[in-house]
Amino acid sequence: xxxxxxxxxxxxxxxxxxxxxxxxxxxxxxxxxxxxxxxxxxxxxxxxxxxxxxxxxxxxxxxxxxxxxxxxxxxxxxxxxxxxxxxxxxxxxxxxxxxxxxxxxxxxxxxxxxxxxxxxxxxxxxxxxxxxxxxxxxxxxxxxxxxxxxxxxxxxxxxxxxxxxxxxxxxxxxxxxxxxxxxxxxxxxxxxxxxxxxxxxxxxxxxxxxxxxxxxxxxxxxxxxxxxxxxxxxxxxxxxxxxxxxxxxxxxxxxxxxxxxxxxxxxxxxxxxxxxxxxxxxxxxxxxxxxxxxxxxxxxxxxxxxxxxxxxxxxxxxxxxxxxxxxxxxxxxxxxxxxxxxxxxxxxxxxxxxxxxxxxxxxxxxxxxxxxxxxxxxxxxxxxxxxxxxxxxxxxxxxxxxxxxxxxxxxxxxxxxxxxxxxxxxxxxxxxxxxxxxxxxxxxxxxxxxxxxxxxxxxxxxxxxxxxxxxxxxxxxxxxxxxxxxxxxxxxxxxxxxxxxxxxxxxxxxxxxxxxxxxxxxxxxxxxxxxxxxxxxxxxxxxxxxxxxxxxxxxxxxxxxxxxxxxxxxxxxxxxxxxxxxxxxxxxxxxxxxxxxxxxxxxxxxxxxxxxxxxxxxxxxxxxxxxxxxxxxxxxxxxxxxxxxxxxxxxxxxxxxxxxxxxxxxxxxxxxxxxxxx
Numbered sequence: 303x304x305x306x307x308x309x310x311x312x313x314x315x316x317x318x319x320x321x322x323x324x325x326x327x328x329x330x331x332x333x334x335x336x337x338x339x340x341x342x343x344x345x346x347x348x349x350x351x352x353x354x355x356x357x358x359x360x361x362x363x364x365x366x367x368x369x370x371x372x373x374x375x376x377x378x379x380x381x382x383x384x385x386x387x388x389x390x391x392x393x394x395x396x397x398x399x400x401x402x403x404x405x406x407x408x409x410x411x412x413x414x415x416x417x418x419x420x421x422x423x424x425x426x427x428x429x430x431x432x433x434x435x436x437x438x439x440x441x442x443x444x445x446x447x448x449x450x451x452x453x454x455x456x457x458x459x460x461x462x463x464x465x466x467x468x469x470x471x472x473x474x475x476x477x478x479x480x481x482x483x484x485x486x487x488x489x490x491x492x493x494x495x496x497x498x499x500x501x502x503x504x505x506x507x508x509x510x511x512x513x514x515x516x517x518x519x520x521x522x523x524x525x526x527x528x529x530x531x532x533x534x535x536x537x538x539x540x541x542x543x544x545x546x547x548x549x550x551x552x553x554x555x556x557x558x559x560x561x562x563x564x565x566x567x568x569x570x571x572x573x574x575x576x577x578x579x580x581x582x583x584x585x586x587x588x589x590x591x592x593x594x595x596x597x598x599x600x601x602x603x604x605x606x607x608x609x610x611x612x613x614x615x616x617x618x619x620x621x622x623x624x625x626x627x628x629x630x631x632x633x634x635x636x637x638x639x640x641x642x643x644x645x646x647x648x649x650x651x652x653x654x655x656x657x658x659x660x661x662x663x664x665x666x667x668x669x670x671x672x673x674x675x676x677x678x679x680x681x682x683x684x685x686x687x688x689x690x691x692x693x694x695x696x697x698x699x700x701x702x703x704x705x706x707x708x709x710x711x712x713x714x715x716x717x718x719x720x721x722x723x724x725x726x727x728x729x730x731x732x733x734x735x736x737x738x739x740x741x742x743x744x745x746x747x748x749x750x751x752x753x754x755x756x757x758x759x760x761x762x763x764x765x766x767x768x769x770x771x772x773x774x775x776x777x778x779x780x781x782x783x784x785x786x787x788x789x790x791x792x793x794x795x796x797x798x799x800x801x802x803x804x805x806x807x808x809x810x811x812x813x814x815x816x817x818x819x820x821x822x823x824x825x826x827x828x829x830x831x832x833x834x835x836x837x838x839x840x841x842x843x844x845x846x847x848x849x850x851x852x853x854x855x856x857x858x859x860x861x862x863x864x865x866x867x868x869x870x871x872x873x874x875x876x877x878x879x880x881x882x883x884x885x886x887x888x889x890x891x892x893x894x895x896x897x898x899x900x901x902x903x904x905x906x907x908x909x910x911x912x913x914x915x916x917x918x919x920x921x922x923x924x925x926x927x928x929x930x931x932x933x934x935x936x937x938x939x940x941x942x943x944x945x946x947x948x949x950x951x952x953x954x955x956x957x958x959x960x961x962x963x964x965x966x967x968x969x970x971x972x973x974x975x976x977x978x979x980x
Contacts, residue, residue, distance in 0.1 A: 303706040318778075319672070320502075320609060321446070324896065327386040327887040330441035330497050330604040331773050331845070335672040338775035340849050340888050344896035344932045345924060347851045350864045350874045352928035356897060357408030359393075359401075359919040367397035368417035377438055379913030383845070384899040385451070386889025387444040387465065391899055392451050393919055394442050400451060400463055405891035405899075408921060412468030416455055423457045428524070429478055430487045431456055440602050443497035448533075452498040452507075458488055460498045460509055474536045477529070478511050483547025486522035489514040499605030499614065501645045506539060507531040508605050508614060508645070513545060515597030515622025516663070517808040519801045522548075523597030526618060526636075530645055540648020544618050544636035545598045546584065549591050556584035556635050564654040565633065565737040566690075567701050573737045580743040584632030595629045595807075597622040598637040603669030603773065606682070613651065613696070614643040615672055615682050620665035623807035624765075626796040628747030633658035633737055638665040640684050640692065642699065652699030656686045658737045661749050661796075663765035663808075664688040668773045672696060675781050675826050683776070683826070685785055687768025688732055693826060703829040707769055707787045707822075708762075714834060716820055717789045721762040726753070730760045730791070748796035757795055764792030764813055771819065773845040773885065775853070777867065781826050784848055784867075787834070788819040788841045817841055821855075823870060833870035844900070845885035856882030856900045862922065878902045878920060883913075895929055898922040 319335035321328040324342035331338045345353060364378050377396040385392040390411065391403040398416035403409065423429060442453040450462030450471045458478035462471040478488045488511055499508030509531055513523040526544040531537065546552040556570075560581065563570035573581060585592040599619030606615040621637030623630070638660050641653040657664050670684035680696040685707075693703040708731065711717045723729025733754040735742045746752050750759035763769050767788070774785040794811040801807075819842050823832040839859045846855040853867040858881050864874040880903035888898045899921055904913035924932065 303709045323889075325386075325890040326388070326444070327384075327889045328446065329385070329443040330383055330885070331669050331671075332847075332887070334607050334609070336604045336606045336669040336773070337671055337673065337778060338773060338845055338847055338885075339777060340847060342849050342888060342890075342896050343851075345849070345852065345898070347866055347873060349924060349928045349931070350852065352925045353862075353864070353874065353876065353898070353922050354925050355876070355878075356921045356923040358921075359403055359408050359410070361393070361395060361401075361901075361916040361918065362399065363916045364395075364397050366399060366415075368415050377913055378915055379904040379917040380901055381438045381884060381913065382441045383885035383887045384901065384919060385442065385444050386887055386899065387446070389890065389892035390465065391889075391919070391921070392442075392444065392465075393901070394439060394451075394453060395916075396438050396913070398439070398453065398456070400442075400453065400468075402465070402468060403919065405889065405897055405921065406893055406895075414463045414468045414470070416453070416461070418455070418457050427458055427476060427478055428484070428487045429457050430489050440600075441497040441604060443604075445500055447500070447502060452500075454498060454509075458511060460507070472536070474507070474509075474531060477509065477531075477538070478524070481511065481525060481527060482541070483543065483550075484525040484527075485548040486524050488524040497604050499607055500533075501530070501607050501609070501612070501614070503609050504530070504612060504645050505533045506645060507533055508607070510601050512600035512619065513597030513622065514599060515595065516599065516620065517623055517625070517806055519595070519623075519805040519807060520803050521594045523595075523622065526598035528601070528614075528616065528643065530648060540645075542643050542648060542650050544639065545596070546586075546592045551589065551591060552584070552586065553582050555592075556581040556633055559650060559653065562650065562652045562699070563635075564652075564699055564701065565658050566654070566656055566692075567704055568737060570737075577738045577740065577743075580737060580740060581633065584635055585630050587631065593629045595623055595801075596634070599665070602667045606670055606672050607645075608672060608696075612644060612646045614645050615670055615696070616641060616643070617666040617670060617684060619667065620663045621660050624663045625661050625750070625794055625808040625811075626748045626798065627659060627661045628799070631659070631744045633743060634660070638686070640666055640670065640682070640694065640699070642682070642696070654692065654694060654699045654701075656690060656692060657688060657735055659735050659743055659746075661735070661746070662688070662732055662761065664732070664768065667768065668770070671774055671776045671783070673776050673778060673781075673826065678702060678827050681826070683774065683783060685768075685770035685774060687763065687765050687770070689763060689769035689787070691770075691785070691824075693829070705829050710822075710831060711787050711789060711820070714820065714836070716787065716818060716836065717762070721789075721791070725755045730762045732761055732763070747798070750794065750796050758793050758810060759795070760791070760793045762791045763788075764790040764811070766790060766792075766813065767841065767843060771842045775846045775848045776826075777848045779850065782832065782867070783824045783826050784846050784853055785822050785824070786819050786842050787822050790817060790841060791815045821846070821853075821865070821870070823853075823867070835865065835870050835872070843883045847886050847888055847898075849888075854886065854898070856884070856886045856902070858883060860902070862886070862898075862900070876922070881905065895923055
């Protein structure tokens, strides 16, 4: 179901994203607009059957972490896509060991391990390194202007590693000291954000300090804040808060920026006029400070930066707690909220909250995409867990399209029709919380046992990674968006008070019944589906990459799959014999050869939040014959000399049908070696 609210955004002149290169993949989602697009033209529909494994690089286990990190029981492996810059591949583990790998050979060039003194840090800062959610990294990036790999640390800090030699370039610390309106400890760890943002025109780094509240009971969550930091002095330039100040009365918190906001397609100003009491005392009971149980969690995706306009596009994580919400009435702004921030002024320009007072953990996780769409203008696109695609005017946040994926999934036979009906109509679809409804905003304590669901509550979809599953991908040449439509259902109950520390606000949630996914190609201007491809094995987490001819992705069943991006026809699949849950990236080695990089064999849950094994980096590329043909074509077209691939004893690479079992045998065969390469 497509709700089109406008068809034209006033025409303006816009700059293109930075980092849009065939040679490099500098951020989690490629370029600065997070499009997961590469303009590479070496691997095409005509030669994709010649793609093969070129080298493998086994990652070390958590035992390789420094003593100060190992005691945190950090997770194995890496949960963030490889970064490619200047012929090097960079990979960072969940225990913050970063590797630089030569993209040509697979040899390790250097490694760097982050470490902190936990006791000293705890004494100095309002900070605690806590549970597992704090120990999975959502991303990092390469910063070209500083020639550094940028990463979030585990204690209100971020740092840069010199990309050439692996030495520490700089370290920005103590960012949670003296945060206005904050009374509690920060617990963010490495899940602070996918990557540190940069705004070059404003000479700023972009960083967040999030809250931690999910569904485990504790008292006092830190105040969520997004901040701009001067790249030279490392001083904080501005702060934008997404949770009210602690310990003080804040009757007008949801009213202060109401003129600039939306609840889906409902202007906040309309709610103010028709149901003012629903907005007053947000996160609080009347005449009381904000609840000690409330909180707004991390911006899980890449910061999307528009250098031309000075705008930052991002979205906050879940509104906490869930699924019991009786302690936190009101829309719970600005949790689970899409927003644009003027980085020159340090002010939120607009916001859009898809699910006010969300009781389901339907946050808008992962990254959004900025795009300049022909006939439409510049838009910000984001899919949220409940399955609504938001295509918004980038200038003011007004909706262009709001598309509900669930009716489409029903029409394809991917899920049953019951998933598209709410409980009062005999279905299991979630309740779309209404900002104009007093019961929804102030009275309901949980979905189960409410007028919207039984106890226990059977609901579609399950929050987990949500219907969109991960980051979307966009082709700027054709205006086509590629995303997942995942089927996942749950059943849960919500305990009631009294609560003690360590209790749960939600119980019994897990995946039941449908576990499948479709890959969808969608015209952004019209909102129409162009094609879809069904995968019945399980859900997905790895994002897709789009190029001038191809769409390719690593999948949970252990295959790399390549599609004709226009028709959806699968052109090739390569087995690696084990799960792929981390996004695939692409870039060139120092010989100019295009390669594809991913991480395989991590085990653990579908979500890859807690890998059970370290995993292995794999590089794919064209075989010798196809690569030579590319080089010959380049010489002919440019009438200039180019580098050619040097044939050696093992230049044929590994078989396209290599299995992970074979990789494991190879690792055993070179015990003590850091890398395997061709």
